[in-house]
Amino acid sequence: MSLIVQKYGGSSVADAESIKRVAKRIVETRRAGNDVVVVVSAMGDTTDELLDLAGEVTPFPEPRELDMLLTAGERISMALLAMTIKGMGMDARSFTGSQAGMITDSQHGAARIVDVTPVRLREALDEGSIVIVAGFQGFNRDSRDITTLGRGGSDTSAVALAAALDADMCEIYTDVDGVFTADPRVVKKATKIDRITAEEMLELAAAGSKVLHLRAVEFARRHGVTLHVRSSFNNSEGTLVVNPQEGENVEEAIIAGVAADLSEAKITVVGVPDIPGKAAQIFTILGKAGANIDMIVQNVSAAETGLTDISFTLPKAQGPSALQALRAEKDAVGFDTLQYDDQIGKLAVVGAGMRSNAGVSAQLFQALSDAGINIEMISTSEIRISVVTRADTINDAVRVVHTAFGLDGDQDAVVYAGTGR
Amino acid sequence: MSLIVQKYGGSSVADAESIKRVAKRIVETRRAGNDVVVVVSAMGDTTDELLDLAGEVTPFPEPRELDMLLTAGERISMALLAMTIKGMGMDARSFTGSQAGMITDSQHGAARIVDVTPVRLREALDEGSIVIVAGFQGFNRDSRDITTLGRGGSDTSAVALAAALDADMCEIYTDVDGVFTADPRVVKKATKIDRITAEEMLELAAAGSKVLHLRAVEFARRHGVTLHVRSSFNNSEGTLVVNPQEGENVEEAIIAGVAADLSEAKITVVGVPDIPGKAAQIFTILGKAGANIDMIVQNVSAAETGLTDISFTLPKAQGPSALQALRAEKDAVGFDTLQYDDQIGKLAVVGAGMRSNAGVSAQLFQALSDAGINIEMISTSEIRISVVTRADTINDAVRVVHTAFGLDGDQDAVVYAGTGR
Known part of the structure; x- marks a missing residue:
């Protein structure tokens, strides 16, 4: 039993x-x-x-x-x-x-x-x-x-x-059939994923996939719980989220899916003195202000000025308080100005197979470039590549990337007029 | 404090x-x-x-x-x-x-x-x-x-x-100002009772007054809790429900209030053999059927037949199941027929001063008689007299009794369009 x-x-x-x-x-x-x-x-x-x-x-x-x-x-x-x-x-x-x-x-x-x-x-x-x-x-x-x-x-x-x-x-x-390779409302040929590792699911959830909550996936991974994400409106098999044992021979797709997120904003701290401890100082201020920082990018400093720019993304709702906290410490940090941009979109491709497959990022950047979509920030983990683009190009970006990695299905996904989660 | x-x-x-x-x-x-x-x-x-x-x-x-x-x-x-x-x-x-x-x-x-x-x-x-x-x-x-x-x-x-x-x-x-001498929606000149004993309140609640629940009053009396019934819509003093100590010198009104109840029905068991144990048998059957019996009246038997009639009242909702239970035991009990009447009204006058004042029942019956209202059943306790009349005469009955016992106030009571309890 x-x-x-x-x-x-x-x-x-x-x-x-x-x-x-x-x-x-x-x-x-x-x-x-x-x-x-x-x-x-x-x-x-x-x-x-x-x-x-x-x-x-x-x-x-x-x-x-x-x-x-x-x-x-x-x-x-x-x-x-x-x-x-x-x-x-x-x-x-x-x-x-x-x-x-x-x-x-x-x-x-x-x-x-x-x-x-x-x-x-x-x-x-x-x-x-x-x-x-x-x-x-x-x-x-x-x-x-x-x-x-x-x-x-x-x-x-x-x-x-x-x-x-x-x-x-x-x-x-x-109210959906499972976890899809991309949001079926954006990508018509998105396909249901039959099996995904908890690790991949974690990256997808963190990157904006809304089917499962990050926290639940984390818990499932830590405790080795197998999840089956499925629809309560039919009897179809959904998506299994598994925890393969160490050394277990799992054939992993290079790319499991593509996720997008329009809920973040970007703040750039312009003209930060390029001396040790400045980044720590900035992110300590932000931590105290309760900001959940996602991507962070620091450019190489221009040698002649000794100044650098630090950009990061965070939930839009936290933008105003983060800006206020930074402004209050402007003199202590010694930066020039702050730039705020809430018209960004984030796209992530996730796949455990990335580990053993070179060239995934090149393929991603090429696909976006072919579609004329400009990349503003890049961040990677072992099994994920995230890029920031303009918000109004994000759906196009998801579609071209989905196609470029061979994820398109033979037929259109069924989209339910559900109430969401 | x-x-x-x-x-x-x-x-x-x-x-x-x-x-x-x-x-x-x-x-x-x-x-x-x-x-x-x-x-x-x-x-x-x-x-x-x-x-x-x-x-x-x-x-x-x-x-x-x-x-x-x-x-x-x-x-x-x-x-x-x-x-x-x-x-x-x-x-x-x-x-x-x-x-x-x-x-x-x-x-x-x-x-x-x-x-x-x-x-x-x-x-x-x-x-x-x-x-x-x-x-x-x-x-x-x-x-x-x-x-x-x-x-x-x-x-x-x-x-x-x-x-x-x-x-x-x-x-x-x-949503009312307190306990009244009668329902102000029926008796315009009903007055708020400033002070009443828990014993009287118990009889009024049992007789159909809906301001306080019988069970709560019982609990208050048993544990000596003083209640203050008042409106949440103004700051007026309401009605104090008190538990005078044994021997405490309380001047008690002869009549505290008049209550009416239209929620009961009357069942008459006709032609019951007038031999010991028959009443016990009938009310055991009713008890097993879950009927909450209120008033019981047994007439003196006609000597020539050796048969008597037993009438009782109970909540209308329990009428059908009580009738069914009695019919099932018709032969065992040996009665002739059952009469069911759900067009009755019950009126009760309550007052602790009744104990020391003779003539209250005579005064009550006279007032009803003067108004041409027929009395069908009578039942009394130490501090209460209840009578059953036709349902459509009950409001008139409450008004004439309220006047007869000198309870009418100088002005009309304020009735709120509340939602009831």
């Missing part, structure tokens, strides 16, 4: 009909002889509606109370799902994050999981019950307060439970 | 504006130098909306899951209220029924409170915080499951907490 963890997002349980459809799938999985643990998000727009309510009563909701408020969302969906399954004649029990033993630190709104003690889930499974768990939420043991995991929380809940229960598989149900 | 428990019903926290108004009142109570514990119901129609959702996914929701679902309602209102108060610059913390130590039995949907261990509330109060608690919900220690207290649950939560915390006062906020 296998133990399967299934995670359903908000769009999969948006209304009574959707909940019944999901319940049917869960019952089928149970009837096929598996133990089933289900992690569920809040229904449709519930979380946004609760956030709106909070905004109506106070401009800056207390984080502890905001967590108390938001966790009502999953409480509703999990109870409805459990009673639906009960109504179908199967035993099912719902558990809050706290009841499920999801222990976190005390950082309300963005809590980190510190331990998972699913004693009650194990008991319920042993009694033959289907287990339904509220995603996104946990419990701090010291304050005895309810916490939420923040963005990507439900995916992370599912992976953490799969690891703690030593599940055979963690299925992430969503 | 006094400790005050305040309970706000759903209509008092129906939207963001109402929550802000309630928060202001709580903050004022705290600023006046009191410790404050607030018990809050779900916002407006939330509970009904959640019940509708449950009905959409399954015809018979599992009680455990229904409780899990419904408790999301108070979770939302309590978190919003706590963050509103926090936004006003006062410390406030919300607690679920379980966190508040509201220990119940395991009867989902109608759990009884078995213990209250408000350790965390006491800690929060000691730290100077305003405490917000979800009404209506509790926790069963054996199953470790969430429970709800059923009808009147939030009032009962408030009274139980007031008792456990040894509060100086339990304020029940509602």
